[in-house]
Amino acid sequence: MALNEQNLLEIKDLKKYYTIKSGFRDKNKRVVKAVDGIDISIKKGEILGLVGESGCGKSTLGRSILRLIEPTSGSIIYNGSDILSFKKKDVRMMRKDLQIIFQDPGASLNPRMTIGEIIGAPLDIFGLAKGEAKEKRILELLQLVGLNSDYVNRFPHEFSGGQKQRIAIARALAVNPKIIICDEPVSALDVSVQAQVLNLMKELKQKLDLTYLFISHDLSVVHHLCDRVAVMYLGKIVEIADKDQLYKNPSHPYTKALLSAIPNPDPEAKSERIILEGDVPNPADPPSGCTFHKRCAYRLDICSSKTPCLKGIEKSHLVSCHLYDKEKSFNSQVGNNISNG
Ligand code: SF4
Secondary structure (H helix, E strand, O other), rough: OOOOEEEEEEEEEEEEEEEEEEOOOOOEEEEEEEEEOOOEEEOOOEEEEEOOOOOOOOOHHHHHHHOOOOOOOOEEOOOOOEEEHHHHHHHHHHHHEEEOOOOOHHHHHOOOOOOOHHHHHHHOOOOOOOHHHHHHHHEEEEHOOOOOHHHHOOHHHHHHHHHHHHHHHHHHOOOOEEEEEOOOOOOOOOHHHHHHHHHHHHHHHHHOOEEEEEEEEHHHHHHHHOEEEEEEEEEEEEEEEEHHHHHHHHHHHHHHHHHOOOOOOOOOOOOOOOOOOOOOOOOOOOOOOOHHHHHHOOOOOHHHOOOHHHHHEOOOOEEEHHHHHOOOOOOOOOOOOOOOO
């Protein structure tokens, strides 16, 4: 399958739908569209940020890419092959190249295993090193993430949150991955520790030529780390742009509201906080048309009946909003192959 040369990963029309019932006796099944037709791609060596409120589907998207959750449909092209067509054995091999770091490092580390065993487990699973070579590699990985090699025989409970996340990073790096899905990797950490872990991730990305999909609800963190940013709302991407474009010229009303909530360290600076109307809609019963229309201060008549699609409003900047329907459409690809409406 042809892959745009620059793109390491291309996700096309990816969907993850869940069928639910509201109660034991409820015969009416409803569909929750957790991920609803996502088209994004990630270039080699870039950090793509994925932001949005809790429950918008960003973690489901991250896990679907690794097939930790089975997507309903779509395609995920990696190395010329569609990951969704892989058999079990191939999925296992794919996970050597695509790793994940979870939000809660405490929960992601087995409390009964020593740090050496945790970091060494992927080496055993993929048959990458044995005996002395394995021990050497474990110590090398500990050093790489800034931990003392003496920690190798200790257990996870003996470490702080930041140290545990460093251990989780070392485990992910053990197999020399190409892409790491970082699912809110610093949101469970103290603010002082967050910066250290983010700087470590940045450093490792350079040193090891890594590519990240960085999932977060914290726009300050995303600004610090990412090259491009995609904003997600109720299972869809509503805006995607290079970081500077998005932060200087947020165009979707939802992105504007998210950015207005970032605290400004300058007390003199005038910033107007946009308070969103209403609550996040029930994903099992989303509003018609633009799913954001009930909370949007800019809504037009068309917004409640017609779903907007992503359209290039400037080079490398796509927005899904009827406010831009009449604007000249840029055929910007934002490093992906989306055909814009
Ligand atoms: Fe608001 Fe309409 Fe744009 Fe949706 S399409 S964000 S409701 S203006």
